[in-house]
Amino acid sequence: MKPGMVPPPPGEESQTVILPPGWQSYLSPQGRRYYVNTTTNETTWERPSSSPGISASPGPHRSSLPPAVNGYHASGTPAHPPETAHMSVRKPTVDSQNLGPSSPGRKQNKESTITINCVTFPHPDTMPEQQLLKPTEWSYCDYFWADKKDPQGNGNVAGFELLLQKQLKGKQMQKEMSEFIRERIKIEEEYAKNLAKLSQNSLAAQEEGSLGEAWAQVKKSLADEAEVHLKFSAKLHSEVEKPLMNFRENFKKDLKKCDHHIADLRKQLASRYASVEKARKALTERQRDLEMKTQQLEIKLSNKTEEDIKKARRKSTQAGDDLMRCVDLYNQAQSKWFEEMVTTTLELERLEVERVEMIRQHLCQYTQLRHETDMFNQSTVEPVDQLLRKVDPTKDRELWVREHKTGNIRPVDMEI
Numbered sequence: 001m002k003p004g005m006v007p008p009p010p011g012e013e014s015q016t017v018i019l020p021p022g023w024q025s026y027l028s029p030q031g032r033r034y035y036v037n038t039t040t041n042e043t044t045w046e047r048p049s050s051s052p053g054i055s056a057s058p059g060p061h062r063s064s065l066p067p068a069v070n071g072y073h074a075s076g077t078p079a080h081p082p083e084t085a086h087m088s089v090r091k092p093t094v095d096s097q098n099l100g101p102s103s104p105g106r107k108q109n110k111e112s113t114i115t116i117n118c119v120t121f122p123h124p125d126t127m128p129e130q131q132l133l134k135p136t137e138w139s140y141c142d143y144f145w146a147d148k149k150d151p152q153g154n155g156n157v158a159g160f161e162l163l164l165q166k167q168l169k170g171k172q173m174q175k176e177m178s179e180f181i182r183e184r185i186k187i188e189e190e191y192a193k194n195l196a197k198l199s200q201n202s203l204a205a206q207e208e209g210s211l212g213e214a215w216a217q218v219k220k221s222l223a224d225e226a227e228v229h230l231k232f233s234a235k236l237h238s239e240v241e242k243p244l245m246n247f248r249e250n251f252k253k254d255l256k257k258c259d260h261h262i263a264d265l266r267k268q269l270a271s272r273y274a275s276v277e278k279a280r281k282a283l284t285e286r287q288r289d290l291e292m293k294t295q296q297l298e299i300k301l302s303n304k305t306e307e308d309i310k311k312a313r314r315k316s317t318q319a320g321d322d323l324m325r326c327v328d329l330y331n332q333a334q335s336k337w338f339e340e341m342v343t344t345t346l347e348l349e350r351l352e353v354e355r356v357e358m359i360r361q362h363l364c365q366y367t368q369l370r371h372e373t374d375m376f377n378q379s380t381v382e383p384v385d386q387l388l389r390k391v392d393p394t395k396d397r398e399l400w401v402r403e404h405k406t407g408n409i410r411p412v413d414m415e416i
Contacts (some may be wrong), residue, residue, distance in 0.1 A: 007102040019035070019048060020042075020048050020049070021049070022038055023035055023036070023037055023038070023048050024036050024038055025047070033045075035047060035048055044072055047103075047144060049154070052358040055074050081177055098379060105405045112126045115273075116147070117147055117156075117270075118148060118266075118269055118270040118273040118274075119145075119248075119269065119334065119337075120334065123216070133342065139345075139346070139349060140163055140345040140346065140348055141341070141342045141345040141346050141349070143159075144159030144160060144162060144163055145341070146159055147159060148162065158266075160259075160262055160341065160344075160345070161259075161356055163345060163348050164255055164258070164259055164348075166354070167251075167255055167351065167352065168252065168255065168349055170352060170355055171251050171355075173250060174244055174247065174355065175245070177244055177359065178241050178244035178333040179244040181236060181240050181241040181244065181366070182237075182241050184236060184239060185233045185236050185237055188229050188230075188232055188233035188236065189229075189230070191226075191229055191234050192226040192227070192229035192230045192233065193226070195223070195226035195229065195408070196222070196223055196226040198219075198222055199220065199222035199226065200219075200223075208396070208397070208400065209391075209395075209396030209399060209400065210387070210390055210391045210396055211391050211396065212393055213387055213391075214384060214387035214388050214390075214391055215367075217383050217384045218228075218384050220383075221381050221383065223386050224380040225377055226382045228373055228376040228377055229373070230372040230381065232369060232372075233372075235369050236366065236369060239362070239365050239369070240362050240363075240365055240366050240369075243358075243362055244359070244362055245357050245390055247355070247356075247358055255319035256349075258344055258347075261340065261344075262337075262340060262341065262344060265333070265336060265337040266337060268333050268337075269330070269333045269334055269337050272326065272329050272330040272333045272334075273330055275326045275330070276323070276326045276327055277331070278326075278328050279319070279322045279323040279326040279327075280323055280324075282319050282322065282323075283319040283320055283322075283323050285319075286312065286315045286316040286319040287319075289312050289315070289316075290309065290312040290313055290315075290316045292311060293308045293309045293312050296308075297309060298359050
């Protein structure tokens with residue numbers, strides 16, 4: 001895509017040229033049109049034909065799209081709130097003409113892009129908003145291309161670094177949840193221990209009759225309840241605390257590898273950008289030298305001017321070739337960084353969804369164990385309820401009197 005040119009909006013070709021069922025057309029970050037089969041996630045630079053095995057456009061097939069992007073494209077762009085517009089920075093553009101040698105159109109070319117920390121983006125004033133990779137979602141791969149000012153300092157934080165910080169924070173929250181469950185387990189264990197101890201207390205052990213039986217069952221229910229809570233604490237450890245603690249044990253180590261990989265690509269990009277600037281400066285100097293010698297020839301200041309011009313022209317041409325080579329290497333590095341960024345951010349997005357879902361499932365398991373514990377606790381007091389309904393003071397009195405009576409002859413009056 002040439003500087004200053006506005007590419008057709010994504011999907012426009014599909015409106016004028018009918019594509020086979022299941023195919024959609026989109027623009028790559030470089031402005032080149034490619035096609036995605038929404039059923040198989042296949043991508044191709046060639047426009048698919050309605051006839052099997054026949055390509056509608058000539059030329060070799062060359063795919064440089066990141067595999068992780070396949071299947072995530074869709075037409076349309078969501079209307080996002082204005083306050084997040086600064087995060088919706090356009091994806092890097094790759095155009096050798098924007099970084100090429102000076103020319104009459106150089107000023108226009110330069111204004112068509114903007115370079116931020118060695119990454120080249122389309123200029124907001126010359127190109128419409130690019131289509132989001134996942135337009136129906138607030139995806140990581142669409143909103144973290146630019147750097148953001150560090151609120152705790154004067155420097156900037158890369159968008160990718162923000163994603164890594166979120167992942168590490170999520171890991172820390174997961175660890176703290178595990179510690180919280182551990183404290184809950186300790187409370188259950190201590191509670192069970194106190195219940196078991198209380199069930200062995202001899203207080204009111206001398207109570208008799210049906211009430212005495214009910215009282216004995218009350219103390220036994222404490223021992224049963226203690227057992228229930230011990231089992232609850234054991235299940236909390238094996239089914240909730242331990243999985244939370246062990247989930248992705250090497251997560252932090254893996255994130256560091258990912259961070260180093262992206263950082264290395266960013267450093268390579270910065271190095272290639274510096275080479276481009278150096279080559280551009282060299283070309284400017286060669287062109288200035290050629291122009292000066294051309295002026296000398298016009299006023300015939302030197303007999304060797306023609307030979308000097310030929311030499312200057314060769315050097316200028318060589319400088320231009322060097323610049324184009326540096327631009328090509330820069331574009332390759334930027335494309336590689338772009339593809340790795342898309343792939344990695346989508347992976348971080350998947351990991352975050354997986355972490356949240358894992359925690360949700362284990363907290364559901366916690367509530368299920370709580371319900372089961374409450375149910376078992378209820379079962380320990382049911383025998384007590386049954387005996388309490390059978391308490392009969394009249395019958396208790398009869399039984400006690402029969403066992404402890406001393407005689408049924410009542411006293412009479414004394415005679416004189």
